[in-house]
Amino acid sequence: MIGQAGQDGKATGQPRIVVAGAGSIGCFVGGMLARGVQDVTVLVRPYMAQEISQQGIQLTDFSGLDEELSPDAVSLATDPETLGAADIILVTVKSGATGEMAAQIASYAHKDAIIVSLQNGIQNADTLRRALPERDVRAGMVPFNVVAMGGGRFHRGTSGDILIEKGRGHVARTLSVRDMAVHEVKEIVPIQWGKLLINLNNALNALSDLPLRNQIMDARWRRLMADQMAEAISVLDAAEIETTNPVTTAIPMRLVPKILRLPTWAFKAVASAMLAIDPTARSSMWEDLSKGRMTEIAELQGVIVALGQQHGVTTPINTRVAALIRQAEADKAGSPALQPEQVSGA
Structure with a gap:
């Protein structure tokens, strides 16, 4: 049963949540x-713990x-032992680190903990299930993007509600807070594939070096997105x-x-009802390139x-x-x- 004990071991009636792997999405969530005012601990790397502890x-x-x-409003941990107290574990690491996080969960988390993958791509929940048999592992989908702006600031640039697989424990109700709604759905795999199709633009945005709104309002980039x-x-x-x-x-x-192939005036009329985009928003892949990190291109275009x-x-x-x-990863x-014509090779 979730929600049995708080950090000091006393009953709280509130499920304990650990956000495992706090990059941009993890720190924002x-x-x-x-x-x-949820009972949440953010499992972070030491450098991030230092930044948040100071700022x-x-x-x-x-x-x-x-x-x-x-x-002091955010409980931080750098030791994976903190997973042992979790009722709900939100996995937010990059896809390449999923296996490592699964091993830590296997070592420290109790068997009844609910594990939710809030990661890009299609395969992460299955990776967790293979490594954690007989555990309650659920796929999730985060529709919005978040960029770390530095100085402890995390900026959500696009709209949307988080979706997770339906299951026991009213997890969506627990995770829903003001300005961040979470819903449960019976069939999440088709939604994940739909998100992957949309996320294919992450790479185009990273190659363009443009804010998302500027890129999407350029008919040349939209045609390439559409193709x-x-x-x-x-x-x-x-x-x-x-x-x-x-x-x-x-x-x-x-x-x-x-x-996407509509003239810009017509596209604006349709897109305004589809997605709200901040003028400063960029893709997470752009952020990865800007910081010299490996991207998740293998989990998207790859x-x-x-499959083709x-x-x-x-x-x-x-x-x-x-x-x-x-x-671009290799060049660091x-x-x-690039211009759209350089990307398409036309």
């Missing part, structure tokens, strides 16, 4: 939960949210994989490329390319985009600031 966490977003949490997504949809069709639009169920994913190879569907655009990102010079 953890900060929002702490702001909502606290500042939460800002596209809608005007601007709130500072003092250092890349249409190519990926052909792959998923061949693999008989269903997708659901994670932004709005009113517009099927296969119609999104057509919307998945489409591999399995089903005999060529993927020239996704293949080229993946190669350009890997070159941030975004190459």
Whole structure:
């Protein structure tokens, strides 16, 4: 039964939450939960613990949210032993670190802890399930992007509610706080595939070195986005994989490329109802390149390319985009600031 004991061992009636792997998404989600007076601990690297301990966490977003949490308002841990007290574990590490986090959960977390993957890509929840058999592991989908602005500030640049797989324990109710809603759904895999299709733009945004809004309002970039997504949809069709639009169920994913190809005046009218985008928002992949980190290109374009190879569907655009990102990773010079024609090879 969740919610049995607090940090001092006394009954609280509140589930204990550990955000495991606090990068941009983890720190924002953890900060929002702490702001909502949830019993939450954020498991961080020592450098992040030092930054937050000195400066606290500042939460800002596209809608005007601007709130500072003092250092003592956020419970931090650097030792994975803190997983042992968790009733709910939110996994927010990069995909490449999922195996390592699974091993830590196996070593420290109790068997009844609910584990929710709030990660990009399709395969992370399955990776956790394979490493943690007989545990309650659920996939989740975070629709918004968050960029670490420095100085303890984490900025949410786009809109949307978090979705997780339905199960025991009223997890969504526990995680829902003011300005951050969480919902449970029966079928999350089609939603994850829909999110992957949308996230294919992460790489284009990283290569463009433009704010998301500027990039999306440029018809040349939208055409490239549409061509890349249409190519990926052909792959998923061949693999008989269903997708659901994670932004709005009113517009099927296969119609999104057509919307992206609309003239800008018409696109604005449609897109305004689909997604709110902050003028400063950029993709997480842009942030990775700017900080010299490895990206999650293998979990996005890489998945489409591999699936295309399995089903005999060529993927020239996704293949080229993946190669350009890997070159930028190797160069460690941030975004190459390419034009759409340079990305497409036209």
